[in-house]
Amino acid sequence: MxxxxxxxxxxxxxxxxxxxxxxxxxxxxxxxxxxxxxxxxxxxxxxxxxxxxxxxxxxxxxxxxxxxxxxxxxxxxxxxxxxxxxxxxxxxxxxxxxxxxxxxxxxxxxxxxxxxxxxxxxxxxxxxxxxxxxxxxxxxxxxxxxxxxxxxxxxxxxxxxxxxxxxxxxxxxxxxxxxxxxxxxxxxxxxxxxxxxxxxxxxxxxxxxxxxxxxxxxxxxxxxxxxxxxxxAFPVQLQVEECQRVNLDITTLITYVSSLSHGRCHFSFREPVLTEQATQERWQQVLPQLDAFMEGKQLFACRAAVHDFQVILDTLGGPGEKERAQNLLARLHVVDDQPSERTQRLTLSAKINHRSLMIFGTGDFLRAVTMTANSRFVRAAANQDVRYSVFIHQPRALTEGKEWRATPI
Structure with a gap:
């Protein structure tokens, strides 16, 4: 040729x-x-x-x-x-x-x-x-x-x-x-x-x-x-057993019980961030994603996460959100804060605080996948060469107590 x-x-x-x-x-x-x-x-x-x-x-x-x-x-x-x-x-x-x-x-x-x-x-x-x-x-x-x-x-x-x-x-x-x-x-x-x-x-x-x-x-x-x-030939068929342990972050606990996640998303709130989350929820419901991932697995939360979640709930949560929170907490294994060794080597910063170290570090110690909406921490930790096993979802805030001043749509 x-x-x-x-x-x-x-x-x-x-x-x-x-x-x-x-x-x-x-x-x-x-x-x-x-x-x-x-x-x-x-x-x-x-x-x-x-x-x-x-x-x-x-x-x-x-x-x-x-x-x-x-x-x-x-x-x-x-x-x-x-x-x-x-x-x-x-x-x-x-x-x-x-x-x-x-x-x-x-x-x-x-x-x-x-x-x-x-x-x-x-x-x-x-x-x-x-x-x-x-x-x-x-x-x-x-x-x-x-x-x-x-x-x-x-x-x-x-x-x-x-x-x-x-x-x-x-x-x-x-x-x-x-x-x-x-x-x-x-x-x-x-x-x-x-x-x-x-x-x-x-x-x-x-x-x-x-x-x-x-x-x-x-x-x-x-x-x-x-x-x-x-x-x-391809495809390569891998029989990979899915990790059966799940660790819930504060952001996930809040999202799971939020009124936004339970059908109360047809509002325009005074707070732009809440209106944005309501719009996102109408476009894509977050709760079915969380339930699908959690189904059949052991659910854990560390004491730091549960404590701060309850403080936020007592301050901002409405009656329905508080009731859902009690039902959710009853399903969880609450464990002591046990940050893994590699977590303790992370340097604190604006995106890496002590509470996040306890939550993600305990999940890492348990060899569990941490559910979270805190992608900023995940990226910041990865920048220090610590990569966590995570399931990242969209956040939802507690909104039941603010519906009275929101505009229905």
């Missing part, structure tokens, strides 16, 4: 891939980053076609398109994708900080996917020590993924690591990955021991980075591309 024909084929592929990517999960974190990478790849190919850049034809096979194609294919095969090209920070055994890019974060955060576009032969030879200088083997990358995932629990469970191979993986590598606890998706191909041609060795010299996908790799081991011994 001529250089121009190859260029036209690659440009067409890039344009189609960009169209597919733009329609994938818009609004998901990293979506724009993925599209930006594809646009950059397309601009590069168009500049080559226009004669602005001079490259060898072999370089056109070493672009990022193969890797980006693998990411798009993965996204289309998975459910509940929450992030693309997400950067996680983790520490090695020497407490040195590292970053890791996860191509697709799916299943609500419980599945991490690395999409691999490089060919099985190149991957196998790098693993065997016959790659280019600086090449990192898939096995080494898997070790890093596993180490990082153990430090990023989602609701007290470690994300499951999946390596998706879109140009195959050798049997020995697939076996090694599975032994490590990594799921493998894609064609698993047999390995023979045939001498490679010199031209295949030259092709490998073109690819120096993992995402610059070369056509073949140098070495003495040949992967038999004609012998696919297995094909493991």
């Amino acid at each position: 001529s250089l121009q024909a190859t260029l036209r084929e690659r440009i067409g592929s890039a344009q189609m891939l960009l169209q597919r990517a733009e329609q994938l999960c818009p609004g998901v974190e990293g979506h724009q980053k993925l599209c930006s990478k594809l646009r950059a790849e397309l601009r590069f190919l168009q500049r080559v076609e226009a004669g602005e850049l001079q490259v060898k034809e072999s370089h056109l096979h070493s672009t990022n398109l193969t890797h980006l194609t693998a990411i798009v294919e993965s996204v289309q095969s998975l459910e509940n994708v929450v992030a693309l090209l997400h950067v996680f920070t983790y520490q090695d055994i020497a407490s040195r900080r590292h970053t890791l890019v996860v191509d697709v974060v799916a299943n609500g955060g419980l599945t991490w996917v690395k999409a691999v576009g490089r060919k099985a032969l190149a991957l196998h030879n790098i693993w065997q020590g016959r790659g280019q200088y600086g090449d990192k083997s898939i096995i080494r990358q898997a070790e890093e993924f596993l180490q990082a995932s153990r430090q990023q629990p989602v609701n007290y469970r470690h994300p499951h690591v999946v390596f998706a191979f879109y140009n195959g993986v050798s049997c020995p590598m697939a076996d090694r990955l599975r032994d490590m606890g990594v799921s493998v998706r894609g064609d698993i191909v047999a390995v023979g021991s045939v001498e490679l041609e010199e031209e295949e060795q030259e092709e490998e010299a073109e690819g120096k980075e993992e995402d610059k996908h070369s056509e073949e790799a140098s070495g003495l081991t040949q992967v038999d591309h004609g012998t696919v011994v297995a094909h493991l």
Whole structure:
């Protein structure tokens, strides 16, 4: 195939891939980053076609398109994708900080996917020590993924690591990955021991980075591309038991008993924030969401939360809200304040106060998911590298005592 024909084929592929990517999960974190990478790849190919850049034809096979194609294919095969090209920070055994890019974060955060576009032969030879200088083997990358995932629990469970191979993986590598606890998706191909041609060795010299996908790799081991011994397809079915413990924050206790949450939302209040909450409630009821999440689970609240809730209730609560509060508190296991060790390392600030430390810290100690409308605290704690397992909902205030001066609508 001529250089121009190859260029036209690659440009067409890039344009189609960009169209597919733009329609994938818009609004998901990293979506724009993925599209930006594809646009950059397309601009590069168009500049080559226009004669602005001079490259060898072999370089056109070493672009990022193969890797980006693998990411798009993965996204289309998975459910509940929450992030693309997400950067996680983790520490090695020497407490040195590292970053890791996860191509697709799916299943609500419980599945991490690395999409691999490089060919099985190149991957196998790098693993065997016959790659280019600086090449990192898939096995080494898997070790890093596993180490990082153990430090990023989602609701007290470690994300499951999946390596998706879109140009195959050798049997020995697939076996090694599975032994490590990594799921493998894609064609698993047999390995023979045939001498490679010199031209295949030259092709490998073109690819120096993992995402610059070369056509073949140098070495003495040949992967038999004609012998696919297995094909493991998406979706990855994970049987993940949902956390059965729930810790209620003050904001959740108030929201649960609020008159707004119980049909009394057709008012315009003197306080703009209450009118806004009433509008939100008419648009989307919050109580069914809370009930659905709490159903069948053990409900906890720490003494700090219950004490402050009752103070607020005594001051602002109406008769119906107080009655609902007593019914709710009767369903809860009230426990002493027991902030977890990592919570006690947080530095106090405008968004991180002592009461929040007691509430979220006790939930963390109990290994419970904390229900809250206090997203400011959650973000502030995450900025100090403490990420809590939370269920965040919209807030609702106590409004029964203010209905008399509100305007019905």
